[in-house]
Amino acid sequence: MIVGPNCGACPSVNATGYWPNCEACQSCLREKDANKFSLAVDTCIAPSQYGLLVGFGFTIVYITAGLIGGYVSDKANRKVIVALALIIWSAAVLGQGFATEFYGMLGSRALLGLGQAFLAPAAYSLIAAYFPPEKRATANGFYNLGVYVGGALSSISFTLATNYGWRITTWSVAGLGFVVAIVFLLVVKEPEREAQAVPLPKEGSVQAPKKSFGFVLFSVLTNWFVVLLFIASSLRFLGGYAIGSYLPKFFGRNFPAFSNQYGVINGIVTGLGGAISSFGGGKVTDVLATKNGTYMRALIPALGCLIGLPFFAGVVLIPNFYAAMVCLFFEYLFAECWLGPAMAILQSLVEPEIRGTAVALYLFVGTLIGNASPYVLGLLDEKNPSEISIYLLGTVILSYGGAAVLFLILTIAIRRKDSQKSMLDESLLGNDQLKEEKA
16 A cells, blocks of 8 residues: 555565554654555554445444435435435544544544435435436436546545645545535425325325335335345445455555556546446436336446456556556446446335335445455455455456346346236237227
């Protein structure tokens, strides 16, 4: 890992940039001003602890609170929920900038998970309320575009941290988050819920009971289409978390002379490639689904995984920095098209009044499984730092390959279901016409 611009002279740090004895290295690293530029050095975080922070340290709170957040988003004002989630997230980032050791960082990451847990279910529920089914993959893709723009900005923040220090960079991000939360609260309107648009029951009639969390959980997990989607997406999350967490380490160790170039180029590559893929994947899916059938929502993610995999192999196997970055661009361009269509599948399979909870369950399962990769990679990295490229490639092969197979199975299942529904509709239409002729 790169610990700062002046740290190469530290005799205790080996060629990979990893210090085997953190306590012995602290004095030397601080003399080289490494603590200003490196969060890990300043807080004395080991590789396994880093894997915990970017993985389960965030996930435990995120997935637990996410289930509550999903259920609340089905009942309360979603606009307010999103704004409050942004405020909590920003407060967590602000606290991270004041952390001085591992447990302080862990607490900030936990609070970050709390804020983000309430954000996604409410946001996706708003999208489903604002857009009709034939436009949801595009809308979801545009929403997910923010992930890649954020990724680009985070990569650029690497350069900012190198010049101004990681704490100042962190505090700046927190301040921007507070501003966005206020603007969102003032600009966005809460749409009427679909369930609320139904006429009220007549006096004396029996109202349908409100759907409890247990009922929602049963409804979601007994639909095998949804279960298959959960498993396929979880495998895909596995590779995404591995790439996001450990690709910077890979480039820092294998191309140390390009540390400044990496921050800028990676920001452009991930931001541009991911944004085009996310929005374009959603748009293409909606167009093809309208012409060919809703099964295209599962086929596009499968194709994205299969096409993106060889490009990622090029990223970790090609010894030239610029060629590796070109491969990374095309990996993002094809592989990141999947989440918008996948979310559109989920939104179409569940009832409007339980979408928030369904999204929370989806992210619960996906994040829980996906975050296993940073922690496992952290343990492997601590034992053998020189093999990070092999660990990364193996994880992505398992992730993309497995997800592609399951998305293809889901494609066949949805196509068969649509075909049976079409035959049933034609049969019912024929019966109605026959009745009209007899009449």
